[in-house]
Amino acid sequence: MEFMKGIIEKEIAGIQEIGEAKEGALAKTEGMIHSIRRMGEISFVILRRRDGLLQTVYEEGKGDLDIRGLKEGDAVQVLGVVRKEERAPHGAELRLEKVRILSEPSEPLPLPVDKWKLSSSLEARLDMRPISLRNVRERARFKIQEGIVKGFREFLYGQGFTEIHTPKIGAKSAEGGANIFKLAYFHKPAVLAQSPQLYKQIMVGVFDRVFETGPVFRAEKHNTKRHLNEYVSLDLEMGYIDGFEDIMGMETALLQHILKTLETEYRAELDILKVTLPSADQIPAVRFDEAKKLVSEKYGRPIRAPFDLEPEEEQLIGKYFKEEYGADFVFVTHYPSKKRPFYAMDDESDRRYTLSFDLLLNGMEITTGGQRIHDYKKLLEKIYDRGMTEEGLETYLDAFKYGMPPHGGLGIGLERLTMNLLGEDNVREASLFPRDMNRLKP
């Protein structure tokens, strides 16, 4: 009987190992041929690996190796001699001794993925996603996106949050509204989750603090640079708060941790993209009505709709706080009640407003959060006030009927945050396979 005991070890060196190896050492590695530059008797064969680009060198007439058959897109295993070379990306290159082709493409690459910057349009790059992502800059964005999610989870584990997984198919929408994808579930009408909102609140009654990272679905008929119809939501919800300031404080510390994770563990990708991260050391918090007034006064923009915040106003708020306080992030608090869902807690001192907030980064909303109603009777009142009924909310309401601590939470749009951190102007740049009104594939 054969037994599996663990990873089948191989003598494959990574780029760091090759960089640290002694001059003259033999090293074996593998990767995909990213580019070949033929310079007469010498050729540079650049390998693309998960840990970066590795320069290998072929010298004609050395040994009986012949690289004429090699081409971009070949997956290869190579054996070579380590040579220190300051101009090489990691301070060392490999002088090729042997090359074994593991697999070959059928056609030449349709995009010059080895170029530093792909010049193709966004549409073309999205259509050719499996290939365009092989460009080192294109893929670096998604490594950074990984870092955001990793930092999010690590921080919350450390703060006593429990990770949960809630269903994406349900009988009724959590938040109501028209922007819901509908489907037939064994002949019963069903919907796709717009957010894990009601479930994460229910789970505060179980674990006090919970988080989830997962897809959400919005059938919004928006085709803008900042909307996706499916995106990844980073959600958290926490009990035993004194007020929504506790949520903003938690998010501030969370962002600090995420930024630190990127600075330390994703340095290479930040450098590839020449990204300078914003600072979340101190984030100003300003009331919704106050923010509108400040912006109106400074930029001479009349307040047209006192209970609405238009995208241009968001941008100006971002500009204002950058100019006045050097701030990249801004909390805008006390959103109008009529703009918030039924579960938002109203401000007792002025019930037109809620104890809630948005977080703006560079003038764009990346988070919505706030305190929720925890009292069963107040929740019912709010539901009736809105002309809603308890139908479809029975289980949610049970959690409150039998006792819930004061609580609140937030949701961060992963692609929005990624886009803003990277300084991209279209959220599709921050989604591997974006879904919008016109794009259902690849």
Place this chain on the structure above:
Amino acid sequence: MEFMKGIIEKEIAGIQEIGEAKEGALAKTEGMIHSIRRMGEISFVILRRRDGLLQTVYEEGKGDLDIRGLKEGDAVQVLGVVRKEERAPHGAELRLEKVRILSEPSEPLPLPVDKWKLSSSLEARLDMRPISLRNVRERARFKIQEGIVKGFREFLYGQGFTEIHTPKIGAKSAEGGANIFKLAYFHKPAVLAQSPQLYKQIMVGVFDRVFETGPVFRAEKHNTKRHLNEYVSLDLEMGYIDGFEDIMGMETALLQHILKTLETEYRAELDILKVTLPSADQIPAVRFDEAKKLVSEKYGRPIRAPFDLEPEEEQLIGKYFKEEYGADFVFVTHYPSKKRPFYAMDDESDRRYTLSFDLLLNGMEITTGGQRIHDYKKLLEKIYDRGMTEEGLETYLDAFKYGMPPHGGLGIGLERLTMNLLGEDNVREASLFPRDMNRLKP
């Protein structure tokens, strides 16, 4: 201007801190009243917190505190004096000085959540999920489920895998078949992802090694104890493999890491549930046809369908390897080609079988994996052989046309693994809010 600078610190002690505090120290904590036992002049008020149960004690006539108004389901903040007490769960209890009620339930609890074991039926517990999960044993399962996912990701980050997020709504199903949920996507026909299979393969061409944890959707008309129609799939895919043994080796090491994570970081929950974890130190690997023969011979069960594995046969394979080798896990390799999807790599030495495997735990499949076809022409051949067309697979095929390394991967059903590790007999016990043919809520 107000600035948020990080977590708003509070003097709230956790259970561990209280256990480590000095006799007579004052401590403030918060939680939900899990149970009240009134014993005449003394009452025990058990608080449920995210970190466990804490015993607090009220003595009549001490101070001007009166706990007559307290009830189960109240969320409270308490101040008390630490008293070492060996019989208390964490070696210390809190003698109450002050109690502040943060919120109150509207009705008495409909389930005795403070009982050690809830006696209600599975159906009743699922219907009342927000409340039944407040039982300490019920919730412990999902803490352990968190540990599985945490261990999965930690291990793969360490092995150079990149985490990806792929869309759950698509134009066409990855794997074909009838078990697909359909929906209208802005008037275009669309489907929910049965797995991230094609995307994770595409991403091997970008990052060499990738993983994803996310929901998958199967419209299977099975109503069994081991099927869910929505579940969480732990997926990985890796390039530059020599054979599918590399995948099995990686999974073995992965399971070892997950089990170690549970043993060390989730000890409390394992103890609550009295779970003894299986061993993944060495996992036997047996061919599909050989396994059928062994089981047939030992248990006198004639082989009816040589290319099928029935659930009872899986169970017997589990039994056989437990009896003969003391093994909890078994890899069953070389599944018949006709039982595997088009992308599975056939065994060149006998094309009726594939270079693939299932992993059984206690006789139940928890993983399907294997090597995939990486050669563009062979992949096309297989597609045509199956009577399929390239339609809807264009982007997937592009990845191969322009070069893909040899690769393979696997998917683990999170709820199945959880269920088996916990020794539960119904997969619904391992899903917070299960979705089956009859259950679309809560």
